Amino acid sequence: MVFRFLCALALFVAVTAIGIWIERQNLDWNRVVSRQHYQREIFEENIARLKTEVEELGAPARILEQLNPKVVEDEKGDVK
Amino acid sequence: MNSHSSTTAQTQSSSRARFIAAVLLIIALGLTARLFHIQYVIGSQLSEWRTRQQIYVEKIPARPGTLVDRHGRMLAGTMKQKSLFCVPKQIENPRKFSKDLAGLLSLNVKEMSQRIKSHSDRSFLWLKRRLDSDVVLKIQSLDLPENSFGFRDEYLRKYPQGNLAAHVLGHRDIDGNPHGGLEEAVDQRLRGVNGQRTLMRDALGRVISINAHKTKAAQHGPVVSLTLDVVIQTILENSLSEVMEKWNPEGACGIVMDPKTGEILALASHPNYDPNNPVSEDPRIWNNLALGAQFEPGSTFKPFVVAWALQNEVINKESAFHCGYGKYQMGRRLLRDHHPYGNLNVTDILVKSSNIGMAKIGERLTNEKLYEAAVTFGFGGKTGLDLPGELTGLVRELKDWTSYSTGSIPMGQELSATPLQIISATAILANGGAFVQPHLIKQKSKKIQTSVRSQIIDQDIADWLIQEPLRQVVVRGTGKRANIDRYKLFGKTGTAQKYDAKIGKYSHSKLVCSFVAGAPVHDPQLLVIITVDEPKDENPNVLGGGSVAAPAVAKVIEKSLIHRNVSPDLQLVRETINPIR
Numbered sequence: 184m185v186f187r188f189l190c191a192l193a194l195f196v197a198v199t200a201i202g203i204w205i206e207r208q209n210l211d212w213n214r215v216v217s218r219q220h221y222q223r224e225i226f227e228e229n230i231a232r233l234k235t236e237v238e239e240l241g242a243p244a245r246i247l248e249q250l251n252p253k254v255v256e257d258e259k260g261d262v263k
Numbered sequence: 264m265n266s267h268s269s270t271t272a273q274t275q276s277s278s279r280a281r282f283i284a285a286v287l288l289i290i291a292l293g294l295t296a297r298l299f300h301i302q303y304v305i306g307s308q309l310s311e312w313r314t315r316q317q318i319y320v321e322k323i324p325a326r327p328g329t330l331v332d333r334h335g336r337m338l339a340g341t342m343k344q345k346s347l348f349c350v351p352k353q354i355e356n357p358r359k360f361s362k363d364l365a366g367l368l369s370l371n372v373k374e375m376s377q378r379i380k381s382h383s384d385r386s387f388l389w390l391k392r393r394l395d396s397d398v399v400l401k402i403q404s405l406d407l408p409e410n411s412f413g414f415r416d417e418y419l420r421k422y423p424q425g426n427l428a429a430h431v432l433g434h435r436d437i438d439g440n441p442h443g444g445l446e447e448a449v450d451q452r453l454r455g456v457n458g459q460r461t462l463m464r465d466a467l468g469r470v471i472s473i474n475a476h477k478t479k480a481a482q483h484g485p486v487v488s489l490t491l492d493v494v495i496q497t498i499l500e501n502s503l504s505e506v507m508e509k510w511n512p513e514g515a516c517g518i519v520m521d522p523k524t525g526e527i528l529a530l531a532s533h534p535n536y537d538p539n540n541p542v543s544e545d546p547r548i549w550n551n552l553a554l555g556a557q558f559e560p561g562s563t564f565k566p567f568v569v570a571w572a573l574q575n576e577v578i579n580k581e582s583a584f585h586c587g588y589g590k591y592q593m594g595r596r597l598l599r600d601h602h603p604y605g606n607l608n609v610t611d612i613l614v615k616s617s618n619i620g621m622a623k624i625g626e627r628l629t630n631e632k633l634y635e636a637a638v639t640f641g642f643g644g645k646t647g648l649d650l651p652g653e654l655t656g657l658v659r660e661l662k663d664w665t666s667y668s669t670g671s672i673p674m675g676q677e678l679s680a681t682p683l684q685i686i687s688a689t690a691i692l693a694n695g696g697a698f699v700q701p702h703l704i705k706q707k708s709k710k711i712q713t714s715v716r717s718q719i720i721d722q723d724i725a726d727w728l729i730q731e732p733l734r735q736v737v738v739r740g741t742g743k744r745a746n747i748d749r750y751k752l753f754g755k756t757g758t759a760q761k762y763d764a765k766i767g768k769y770s771h772s773k774l775v776c777s778f779v780a781g782a783p784v785h786d787p788q789l790l791v792i793i794t795v796d797e798p799k800d801e802n803p804n805v806l807g808g809g810s811v812a813a814p815a816v817a818k819v820i821e822k823s824l825i826h827r828n829v830s831p832d833l834q835l836v837r838e839t840i841n842p843i844r
Contacts, residue, residue: 238423
């Protein structure tokens with residue numbers, strides 16, 4: 184009788200423990216998914232920021248400005 | 264005695280038990296009543312409070328779309344930037360708070376403190392918007408009172424090419440509202456659709472989880488491809504800067520167009536501004552002269568009159584007119600040419616830009632046909648370019664035209680046009696006689712043409728005008744300063760006097776100098792117009808479309824064609840290497 188009672192109790196405790204474990208896992212995953220929502224936004228923002236920086240650095244107006252002194256030198260060289 | 268005392272004790276204990284039972288019953292009834300009250304009377308209200316406290320619906324703002332040029336180079340993009348707000352209610356010492364922050368924010372301590380004090384009952388007050396990330400870090404490291412301030416992410420529009428194409432793009436203010444240019448024209452498309460996410464929060468307001476089922480993602484604005492080419496735009500803007508420096512005009516503008524498709528490859532107006540920081544005291548910077556200013560077209564209008572005269576067979580390609588050696592009495596009006604000419608054929612009338620020759624062609628056409636010519640070539644109406652603020656120009660109603668108009672209209676007076684209208688009309692000649700609608704937004708598929716194309720004049724007339732008279736204008740006429748070694752250009756100069764309201768007649772010093780040209784002559788790939796408003800020089804006699812605008816146009820065409828990998832004209836190159844003497 185005692186054995187049966189203990190088995191039933193153990194089963195009850197085990198089911199409860201597994202239930203709690205699953206619930207905690209569920210909460211963890213929820214937290215991860217929630218964090219990913221924000222991380223995705225951060226990545227999108229980083230992409231936008233980097234793209235803009237690349238475009239700023241590679242702007243033809245900026246590159247031409249840097250190349251211009253060289254062009255002048257070449258032109259002078261041609262004259263020689 | 265004993266039995267009596269025990270009976271008394273029993274009675275006492277049973278009455279105590281009853282009392283306790285009664286108290287317990289009252290408590291139980293009270294609790295039941297309270298539970299009933301909580302559950303059924305105020306239950307819905309409490310449930311609402313709980314939901315409000317626990318569930319929070321957060322807006323996900325849509326990121327405005329990106330504008331890119333025809334090769335995918337970014338012209339306008341959006342990024343987040345932090346803005347600082349404070350909670351005046353929570354600030355006990357506004358003076359100290361302001362002293363800590365003002366330096367970092369470049370604000371005045373006294374003014375900031377005063378602002379916080381005057382809003383002391385509020386829970387939100389912007390302190391400074393759009394802060395640099397290093398300033399944000401410095402503020403975060405300050406020892407400011409808890410819950411007295413915070414940051415909010417806001418979208419900031421960035422124009423990575425700087426001043427380039429400022430008038431085409433327009434700009435957005437601090438609240439993201441568009442002002443001018445494509446930002447305004449395609450705002451609805453660029454804006455996107457805001458989304459929302461449902462958050463579960465704990466009692467302290469911390470986010471526990473996001474309800475993915477109730478989350479609606481934001482639809483960010485799309486990437487809009489323009490017909491502009493950033494390199495050609497840079498070439499045009501550099502040329503305009505040189506023109507501004509050399510001739511010190513009130514303004515200058517230029518357009519580069521593909522005459523076959525109507526695609527605008529570059530469009531600029533100077534003085535201009537930086538859309539990243541659109542602040543200037545000069546009111547001229549806001550006006551896009553290319554489509555928001557109208558001038559008399561002057562001689563640039565002459566080829567359209569000739570084209571219409573040929574189309575209506577009132578003249579032919581060999582027709583010749585005597586130009587009266589510089590003077591011609593037309594009714595009560597004495598017309599003059601800059602130089603005395605005798606007999607000139609149609610080609611030479613355009614090459615030498617003879618006003619008398621044009622007036623005689625006008626006489627043959629009559630006012631009705633001249634009016635038809637102006638309207639058919641698109642003057643007096645909008646071209647339909649996808650930018651706000653386009654002017655229609657002015658072509659008066661035919662009933663208001665007089666015999667004076669017969670002489671004035673063929674030389675480009677008595678009507679006004681925008682540089683965009685002039686280049687669009689010239690495109691009709693350059694592409695074999697069809698009107699193509701100028702446009703700035705790239706069409707996704709060549710099969711689906713959304714812009715208008717309609718045949719205006721016969722192809723042989725258009726081709727002849729380009730390959731003969733307009734080519735000769737550059738070879739030996741008023742536009743010879745645009746003659747270059749690599750490509751065969753065609754073009755037409757225009758020098759129009761501006762009407763001076765003070766003196767009530769045309770001014771001799773205030774001129775509008777234009778040059779519209781294209782290349783290569785046998786297969787035009789590009790058309791360029793540069794219009795310079797009121798150029799200045801110590802010797803005003805040198806001012807004209809041929810001297811002010813033509814060299815700049817030639818430079819733009821040559822560099823742009825090289826950039827587009829258009830082969831140079833071999834015959835021209837050979838002639839340049841071994842000149843025929």
